Amino acid sequence: MLPLSVAVIPWGILAGSAAINAGLSVMQAVGMSALVFAGAAQLVSLSMLMTGASLLSILITVFFLTSQHFIYALSLREEVKPWSLKRRLSIGFLLTDELYATAMLKEKPSYAYMLGAGFSFYVSWVLFSLMGILLANKVPDLSTLHLEFSIVVVLLVMAVMLIQNKAAIYGVVSSSIMVLILSWFELGSAILLAGFSGMWVAALFDRVED
Amino acid sequence: MTWLFVLSLTCVTFFNQYLFLEPKTQIRLPKFATRMLKYAAPCLMVSICLPLVFFEGGHWKGIFENSYFYGAIFTLLITLLTKKLLLSILLSLGFFYGLNLLFDF
Numbered sequence: 001m002l003p004l005s006v007a008v009i010p011w012g013i014l015a016g017s018a019a020i021n022a023g024l025s026v027m028q029a030v031g032m033s034a035l036v037f038a039g040a041a042q043l044v045s046l047s048m049l050m051t052g053a054s055l056l057s058i059l060i061t062v063f064f065l066t067s068q069h070f071i072y073a074l075s076l077r078e079e080v081k082p083w084s085l086k087r088r089l090s091i092g093f094l095l096t097d098e099l100y101a102t103a104m105l106k107e108k109p110s111y112a113y114m115l116g117a118g119f120s121f122y123v124s125w126v127l128f129s130l131m132g133i134l135l136a137n138k139v140p141d142l143s144t145l146h147l148e149f150s151i152v153v154v155l156l157v158m159a160v161m162l163i164q165n166k167a168a169i170y171g172v173v174s175s176s177i178m179v180l181i182l183s184w185f186e187l188g189s190a191i192l193l194a195g196f197s198g199m200w201v202a203a204l205f206d207r208v209e210d
Numbered sequence: 211m212t213w214l215f216v217l218s219l220t221c222v223t224f225f226n227q228y229l230f231l232e233p234k235t236q237i238r239l240p241k242f243a244t245r246m247l248k249y250a251a252p253c254l255m256v257s258i259c260l261p262l263v264f265f266e267g268g269h270w271k272g273i274f275e276n277s278y279f280y281g282a283i284f285t286l287l288i289t290l291l292t293k294k295l296l297l298s299i300l301l302s303l304g305f306f307y308g309l310n311l312l313f314d315f
Binding site for chain 2: 007023024025028031032035036037038040041042045047049055058059062063066067068069070071072073074075076077080081088089091092093095097100101104146148149150151152153154155156157158159160161162163167168171172174175176178179180183184186190191192194195196198199200202203206207
């Protein structure tokens with residue numbers, strides 16, 4: 001889980017500085033990273049806020065943008081079901097792309113494993129957001145540093161490592177094509193729709209392979 | 211107003227994260243759906259990262275004049291070749307930043 005915490009660093013810095021650039025106070029910017037704890041949702045909502053979008057349209061966009069968590073939660077559901085409410089709530093709060101990927105690397109992720117991984121992501125997220133917040137006034141344009149490439153690398157490496165059979169290859173290729181087409185038309189739910197279509201294609205081939 | 215923005219975002223993301231972790235949320239998944247879930251992680255991951263490679267603020271970044279494209283190709287190849295998580299991440303980041311330094315994209 002350590003390499004993944006490292007990957008959180010540039011995103012945290014970006015999210016922190018973006019919050020200040022969007023006009024949030026230091027307390028609000030810290031609060032946003034500590035409470036929302038979702039990189040893509042924070043960056044998208046802040047850029048919408050800057051362009052003057054309404055609160056409702058921001059919330060709807062974020063709802064679809066983070067709807068991949070439905071799928072994460074569904075795949076973890078059987079493990080999480082017998083846990084106490086407190087444990088379920090804490091893992092719910094800590095559930096991110098990175099935590100899901102980390103959990104998927106284990107056959108049967110335990111609560112301690114998920115809490116440890118989730119909490120280490122959370123701590124580095126808040127700390128490096130804070131760094132971005134403090135840097136925001138000093139470094140004028142963090143976007144020229146290409147910080148977001150690190151998330152591309154981590155997700156791409158993990159996606160490749162998670163491909164176990166032919167069906168998964170077909171699924172990933174379908175998702176890739178779909179997400180580029182849908183992003184071209186600037187659909188808010190491009191990620192979800194593309195992910196879903198790839199899963200559908202993979203499941204079709206999975207049945208053929210049986 | 212800004213606090214309302216922060217807190218309502220918190221509610222939306224937490225709702226999405228927790229909804230299906232709650233056992234009382236009634237769902238009966240057909241067999242095909244559980245088969246689809248097996249492939250959720252890799253499909254969603256490429257769907258999240260490819261727009262970052264090819265788009266910036268809704269604008270197409272191109273292919274051959276786009277350092278993210280070369281970086282992603284390198285990442286793909288090095289992962290297939292080494293099958294090692296941390297090594298692939300480090301080499302890919304090194305390649306990408308080296309490329310940007312050398313060719314000034």
